[in-house]
Amino acid sequence: MSLISVKDIRKVYRVDKEKVVALNRINLEIDAGEICCILGTSGSGKSTLLNIMAGLEKPSRGAVMIGKVDIVKLNEKQLAQFRQKNIGFIFQSYNLMPTMTAVENVAMPLMFKGVLKRIRVREAKRMLKAVGLGSRMLHKPTQMSGGQQQRVGIARAFVAHPKIVFADEPTGNLDSKTTREVMEMIVGIAREHKETLILVTHDRDIARYADRIVHLVDGNIVSDEPNQSIMASTEAAPPQPAASEIEQNVDMTADRLA
Amino acid sequence: MRLRDMIVMSLSNLWKRKIRTLLTVTGVVIGTCAIVVMISLGLGMQKTMQDSLAQMGDLTIISIYSYGNVTAEPLDDEMLETFRQLKYVQAVTPSYTPENWGSFTIKSGKYEFSGQITGVNFDALRLMGYEMEEGQMPDSTTGYTDMVVFGSRAGFDFYNPKKGWTNSDTPNVDVMNDKLELVINKTEETSKKAPTHKLTATGVMVEDWSRNPSPYGVFMDVNYLRSLEQEYKKLNGIKEDKEKVFSYNNVYVKVDDMKHVAEVEEQIKAHGFETSSMETIRKPLEDQARQQQMIFGGLGAISLLVAALGITNTMIMSIYERTREIGVMKVLGCVVGDIRAMFLMEAGGIGLLGGIIGVGVSYGISFLINSLGSGGGGDTGSIWGPGGMSIGGLSIIPWWLVLGALIFATLIGLISGFSPANRAVKISALTAIKQE
Numbered sequence: 110m111s112l113i114s115v116k117d118i119r120k121v122y123r124v125d126k127e128k129v130v131a132l133n134r135i136n137l138e139i140d141a142g143e144i145c146c147i148l149g150t151s152g153s154g155k156s157t158l159l160n161i162m163a164g165l166e167k168p169s170r171g172a173v174m175i176g177k178v179d180i181v182k183l184n185e186k187q188l189a190q191f192r193q194k195n196i197g198f199i200f201q202s203y204n205l206m207p208t209m210t211a212v213e214n215v216a217m218p219l220m221f222k223g224v225l226k227r228i229r230v231r232e233a234k235r236m237l238k239a240v241g242l243g244s245r246m247l248h249k250p251t252q253m254s255g256g257q258q259q260r261v262g263i264a265r266a267f268v269a270h271p272k273i274v275f276a277d278e279p280t281g282n283l284d285s286k287t288t289r290e291v292m293e294m295i296v297g298i299a300r301e302h303k304e305t306l307i308l309v310t311h312d313r314d315i316a317r318y319a320d321r322i323v324h325l326v327d328g329n330i331v332s333d334e335p336n337q338s339i340m341a342s343t344e345a346a347p348p349q350p351a352a353s354e355i356e357q358n359v360d361m362t363a364d365r366l367a
Numbered sequence: 368m369r370l371r372d373m374i375v376m377s378l379s380n381l382w383k384r385k386i387r388t389l390l391t392v393t394g395v396v397i398g399t400c401a402i403v404v405m406i407s408l409g410l411g412m413q414k415t416m417q418d419s420l421a422q423m424g425d426l427t428i429i430s431i432y433s434y435g436n437v438t439a440e441p442l443d444d445e446m447l448e449t450f451r452q453l454k455y456v457q458a459v460t461p462s463y464t465p466e467n468w469g470s471f472t473i474k475s476g477k478y479e480f481s482g483q484i485t486g487v488n489f490d491a492l493r494l495m496g497y498e499m500e501e502g503q504m505p506d507s508t509t510g511y512t513d514m515v516v517f518g519s520r521a522g523f524d525f526y527n528p529k530k531g532w533t534n535s536d537t538p539n540v541d542v543m544n545d546k547l548e549l550v551i552n553k554t555e556e557t558s559k560k561a562p563t564h565k566l567t568a569t570g571v572m573v574e575d576w577s578r579n580p581s582p583y584g585v586f587m588d589v590n591y592l593r594s595l596e597q598e599y600k601k602l603n604g605i606k607e608d609k610e611k612v613f614s615y616n617n618v619y620v621k622v623d624d625m626k627h628v629a630e631v632e633e634q635i636k637a638h639g640f641e642t643s644s645m646e647t648i649r650k651p652l653e654d655q656a657r658q659q660q661m662i663f664g665g666l667g668a669i670s671l672l673v674a675a676l677g678i679t680n681t682m683i684m685s686i687y688e689r690t691r692e693i694g695v696m697k698v699l700g701c702v703v704g705d706i707r708a709m710f711l712m713e714a715g716g717i718g719l720l721g722g723i724i725g726v727g728v729s730y731g732i733s734f735l736i737n738s739l740g741s742g743g744g745g746d747t748g749s750i751w752g753p754g755g756m757s758i759g760g761l762s763i764i765p766w767w768l769v770l771g772a773l774i775f776a777t778l779i780g781l782i783s784g785f786s787p788a789n790r791a792v793k794i795s796a797l798t799a800i801k802q803e
Contacts, residue, residue, distance in 0.1 A: 165698065165797045186702055193700030204695045204800060220372050221701045265699070309685050 111138040112164060112272065112305055118139050118171035120328075131157045132168070133328040139307065141272070144299060146308040146336075148321030155326040156277060159309045160315075163196055163275050164188045175273070194224045197266035199276040200297065204268045205250040205265075211237055212246045215264045236264040236321045238336050258289035260294065270321060282314060289351060292318045368705040377712035384685065388717065395721020395776055396728060402667030403729035403772050407762040408736070414763060417654050422646050424577045426625045428495065429632050429785065431618040440580020441605075441614040442639050450620055452632055455627035460491035461615040462580040463589045472550045473566065478525035479779035484736045485580055486529040486589030489516070494569045495621045497578065501543055502570030508745030511588035515566045517542050518583040519574035542568040551595065554603045562598065580619065625649075638726040671776075674721065675783045680712050682787035686794075693791055705791045710788035711781055718780020722773040726764075729772075733762040 115137040122129045130155045139145050149155040160166040160204055160293045171202055172179045175195065183191060197218070205214045212233045219229035237246050240260040250258050252273065259279065266274050274294060281286035296318045299306040316322050324332040381388045420426055431450075433442040441445060442461075450459045463486035465471075473480040489511070491502040497504070505514035518524075522538020547566040553559070572582035587595075600607070622631045628646040635642050675716070693706060740761040 160797055161697075186704065189697065189700050189702045190557075192698070193702075198698050198702070200695075200800060204691070204698075206692060206695070217696075218699045221368055221696070221699060221705070223369050223372075226372070355419075 112141040112143075112159050112176065113137070113139040114174045115158075115162065116172045116174065118158070118161060118168045118173065120161065121153070121169045130328050132161070135171070135328075135329070135330060137333075139305065142303050142304055144296060144308065144318070145320045146310060147314040147325055148310060148313065148322050149325035150311055152190075152327075153311075153313075153325045155309050156160065157278055158325065159307065161273055163198070163306065164191065166320070185366045193218065193269070195207045195272045197269065197271040197274040199259070199262050199274065199279045200267045201281040203250070203262045203282075204253075205261055206256055207250055207325065210249055211242060211246045211253070211261045211264075211342075214250070214261055214367045215268050218265060218269045232268055233264070234322065236239075237261070240264045254287075255283055256291060259283060259287075259291050259365040263295055263298065265302070267302065271304065273307065274299060275307050277309045278311070279308070280310075280312075288315070301321070312361045368690070368702065373705060373709050374712060377587050377709050377716060378691075380685070380709075381716060382712055386469050387681055387684070391674075391677050391717050392721045392724065394677035395671070395718055395779070396725040398779075399722050399725025399772050399776050400675035400729050400732065401670040402664060402775070403726060403764060404732050405663030405667040405765045406660065406768055407729070407733050409656065409663050410763040410768075411761040411787045412659065412763065413653070413656045414501065415761070416647075416656055420649055420652070423639065423648075425495070425621075425627060426543075426645040426649065427622045429620040429622065429628065429635065429646075431620065431635055432641040432643075433614045435616075441612045442618055442640065443613055443615065445620060446638065447615075449638075450635065453631055454791050455541075455631055456493035456620055457622050457623050458488075458494035458621040460488040460495070460580075460619050462487060463592060463615055465539050465592065465596045466595040466793050467599070467605075470481050470552055472552055474548045474550055475542075475545045477526060477527050477529070478539045479528050480525050480540075482524050482586065483584035483708050484592065486592035487580065487586050488555055488589060489586075490623065491619075492586075495619070496692055497580075497582065498573040498575070499570045500573045502568070505569045505588065508776060509569060511591050513566055514591070514791055515547070515565055516586040517571045518581075518585065519570050519572055519737060520583070521568075521585075524584070529597065549595070550710060551599050551602055559602075562602065564595070580617075581772060584587065589725050594704070603798075647782065671779060673780045678714055678717055678783035679787060680786050681717070682710065683790070685713070686710070686733020686791045689791075690794055693794050694796045697794070697796035699719030700798060707788045710791050714782065714788070715777050715780040718783070719773065719777040720779075722776025726769050727774050733764050736762045 115135055118132055119130075119136040120132040122131055123275060135158060136160075143319055147155045147158060158168065161181075162175075164183065167181060172181050174180075175191075178190060178191070180188065182277075206217070211218070212230060214237055215233035216226075216229040224232075234243075234246060237243060242257060242260055244262070245253060245257060250261070253261070259282075262279075266276075272341050274295075279295060280291050283291060292315060295306065295308075298304075306319075309313065310316060319336055321333070321335050323330055329346075417426070431442065445462065447459050450456055464483060469481060471481075471484060493504055493506075498602065500519060502516075504516055505511050521542045522540050525538070525540040526532050527539070548566060549564045549566050551562045551564075553561055572586075577581060579602075599605075619633065620631065622628050625646075628644055629650070632642050632644055632646060696706065697703070
């Protein structure tokens with residue numbers, strides 16, 4: 110069984126009196142540990158799909174199963190708790206707290222979970238070192254470059270060891286050299302921790318970093334295929350965690366939410 | 368989220384916007400000060416009033432009169448016992464003067480006393496707090512017969528009938544040590560010798576004109592005085608009017624506390640007697656003071672209401688500024704309840720901080736008012752009546768006012784923050800993070 114399964118998702122926006130179909134009957138299965146890119150131009154519905162998969166938006170119809178939980182049916186509090194435990198986020202515009210230091214920003218998801226300060230600061234520092242910001246832990250976002258800020262964002266997304274990390278145009282505001290560094294870092298950490306990464310972008314160069322590319326046009330999936338360049342270069346699929354282990358973890362979440 | 372983390376985040380949010388927090392807190396400080404100082408002035412007035420009344424007389428004494436009221440029941444010993452049984456009543460004494468003026472004369476050597484002799488219950492007088500300049504009141508160990516207590520002017524009230532009244536600086540008689548003799552006067556010259564009783568003075572009262580009955584003339588036990596009166600009537604052949612029912616014309620009742628005076632007075636009036644107490648003066652004064660207090664408190668409440676609007680405004684501004692932050696927090700898994708709690712803590716924190724500073728400033732203002740009021744020695748010293756009547760402070764801040772002000776200020780903060788907090792909770796995570 111896949112970790113994420115999107116079933117018959119349809120999303121219709123009402124703009125004045127006109128109906129705009131953002132997503133039209135989307136079906137998608139994503140396995141645990143997979144690095145999946147949703148590729149599409151602006152207006153293709155890719156961001157809407159990501160928002161629905163992350164539980165930030167409700168679809169007009171359909172279900173999103175993560176493990177055994179249909180997140181469409183969760184209420185706001187359950188969703189918040191579900192995100193605390195299972196989901197990490199990387200934003201295009203970083204979305205760091207401007208008044209907090211790097212460590213405080215990274216530790217924030219752990220704080221929402223109720224982790225003790227001593228422990229969450231230790232975890233945050235470890236994560237910041239992993240993204241190469243060991244010397245900038247007490248800097249505020251305004252004192253850092255865009256690339257550094259996004260690395261804080263990456264550390265924050267992975268600090269709580271979520272099962273799934275969503276990245277929405279993570280390099281949209283960065284130059285090409287920094288883009289390469291940041292993308293390698295995101296993919297590297299996701300593989301290292303055997304975490305599922307869902308990458309949303311309009312940029313084919315970014316899509317290269319994924320194992321699988323889902324191409325979205327006008328709310329429909331037009332192609333869904335493994336990434337040729339990776340298949341060619343590595344010859345083998347990246348190691349994946351035993352499916353049973355993941356399922357067990359998700360089951361625990363389901364129990365907690367029930 | 369842990370409570371501690373929420374508190375730390377709320378406080379750091381307030382700290383980040385120092386100027387705005389300070390201004391909002393100042394609003395609460397002014398509001399709290401207004402209420403606390405106004406109420407404290409009201410309390411000060413109330414106390415000044417009570418002190419003034421206390422100087423005018425004992426607030427817990429009810430005077431009862433039987434004259435001039437035909438419907439009244441007889442004010443006799445039986446009725447006095449009824450009063451003694453009433454709840455809150457501590458002591459009852461008649462203030463009895465013989466019907467015929469000049470029935471008795473007290474002699475000491477060549478000096479005579481023919482002033483007022485009052486029959487009382489000494490045990491009651493003791494409970495009513497009469498103080499003795501010398502000696503003590505008679506009690507059950509000394510017995511009451513032949514015992515007498517003098518008012519403060521006792522020695523001066525004696526005069527030499529052969530010389531008439533003379534003013535002297537020293538009393539003519541030392542009542543405690545000189546021999547005293549009571550003569551029952553005859554209305555007509557007869558050969559019969561006027562009967563006499565040897566008297567012992569057990570004490571002299573302190574002069575205190577606020578007391579009723581006032582310590583003036585001579586006091587005897589009421590039953591002893593009445594027996595002497597019987598003797599006088601017998602001697603002079605005065606017949607008792609069989610139709611006439613005995614009734615004291617004046618009785619005093621001591622109540623345990625000022626607040627029960629009205630109730631006891633009501634019960635006594637039910638028997639048809641005229642009564643008077645300081646309550647009849649105190650009540651309208653107190654009503655007036657309460658009214659003033661309410662006006663003062665109302666003024667204070669208005670300033671606190673303005674402060675509440677300030678808090679709401681600050682919180683709404685803060686939410687607009689932090690829309691994005693709140694959205695990000697939600698996306699990162701912050702439960703909405705925690706967001707609401709943090710905003711309420713911020714608003715409540717502004718209220719509490721304003722309350723604490725406000726109470727502190729109020730103490731300062733109160734101190735200034737009191738030192739200016741009593742130190743100036745001018746008209747500010749007294750609100751009631753002319754000249755130096757005030758004893759206590761003009762502004763009094765009791766502990767319950769401090770506690771009340773703190774709770775009230777915090778509550779105002781929480782109430783003001785309630786709607787902004789709910790607004791924060793409703794912010795959509797998605798629109799917040801889309802905002803560029």
